[in-house]
Amino acid sequence: MSWALFVEGDYDEVFVQWLLGLLNVEDVQVKAIGGGVSKLRHAENEIRKSHDEGRRVAPLLDADTDTESTRAQLMQEVRRLGQPIERSFLLPDNTGGGDLETLLEQMAPAAHQGVYGCLDQYEKCLRTADRNYRTPNRKARVHAYCDAVGAKSGPDKNYADATHWDPSVPGLEPLRRFLRDLNRVDETALDATPEDTDVDAD
Numbered sequence: 001m002s003w004a005l006f007v008e009g010d011y012d013e014v015f016v017q018w019l020l021g022l023l024n025v026e027d028v029q030v031k032a033i034g035g036g037v038s039k040l041r042h043a044e045n046e047i048r049k050s051h052d053e054g055r056r057v058a059p060l061l062d063a064d065t066d067t068e069s070t071r072a073q074l075m076q077e078v079r080r081l082g083q084p085i086e087r088s089f090l091l092p093d094n095t096g097g098g099d100l101e102t103l104l105e106q107m108a109p110a111a112h113q114g115v116y117g118c119l120d121q122y123e124k125c126l127r128t129a130d131r132n133y134r135t136p137n138r139k140a141r142v143h144a145y146c147d148a149v150g151a152k153s154g155p156d157k158n159y160a161d162a163t164h165w166d167p168s169v170p171g172l173e174p175l176r177r178f179l180r181d182l183n184r185v186d187e188t189a190l191d192a193t194p195e196d197t198d199v200d201a202d
Contacts, residue, residue, distance in 0.1 A: 001183045003028045004050035006043055006059045008035055010155040012091075012100050016060060016179075018159045022167060025179050029055065036061050037073045040081065047083055056086040058182070062099035063090035087182070093174040101138035106171040108145060112164070115148045116141065 005028060007013050013032045020028055029050070033043040040047070040059060050057050063070050070090055078085045092102040105116060119141050126133040136144065146153035151164040159165045 001027070002053070002055040003182050004047075004055040004057050005030045006033050006040065006047070006057065006061075007031070008033065008039075008061055008100075011157075012060070014155045014157065015100060015104075015159065019167070019172075019175065020179055022160075023176060023179055025182060028179075028182065036064070037070060037077050040074075040077045044081060044083075047081065051083060057084070058087040058089065059085060060089045060178075061091065063092070063094075063097050064099065065097050067095065067097050087178070089175065089178045091175070092171060094178065095174070099138065101142045103172060103175070104142045104165075105138065105145070106169045107159075107165045107167065109162070109164070109166045112145070112149050115145050118148075119144055 005016060007016055007030060009032050013030050016030050020026075020030070031043070031046060033039040033046075037059075047057055059074065061070070061074070067090060074088060074090075091100050092098040092106075108116065119136065123135040126135050143153045145151075146157070146164070149164050151161065152158055157165075159167065
């Protein structure tokens with residue numbers, strides 16, 4: 001079964017392509033749309049092209065701070081597109097809030113988890129010193145982690161380097177399962193109208 005996964009940005013694209021390779025899941029295109037749910041409308045032509053090429057479509061986007069709100073927005077956008085979206089997944093685990101960086105923090109091997117403990121103390125110190133100080137967001141925390149352990153920090157991170165990244169962490173299992181199951185999706189889902197599309201949590 002051929003699929004087109006629509007992700008938010010270059011970092012997500014590289015990560016998902018790496019994980020697909022790790023899981024030996026083939027015939028899946030990964031395309032960045034440059035943002036979250038609202039950007040799907042700008043990818044409408046790409047979505048239509050994917051369908052024309054016989055590919056099934058699945059957005060794989062960040063849940064952000066409110067999973068249910070993001071899922072509702074996705075449902076609304078799917079209806080507006082008027083095209084079948086066979087599956088969807090909201091990072092990090094399709095149920096809770098967060099994003100790609102939430103997963104990356106969890107993927108730090110036990111030997112390097114202390115880096116995030118140090119960052120927690122740094123953020124606490126900033127808030128104590130002056131509430132107007134800005135604390136690092138999750139993307140900045142991952143960049144700081146990469147810098148501390150000597151890992152690449154750009155979109156071309158080497159996730160195959162077990163020194164810096166552990167792909168076996170439990171937090172990654174929902175996404176692993178979603179990607180493995182792409183080729184086992186229920187055939188009846190292809191007959192769904194946009195209103196009935198499977199965009200609910202697994």
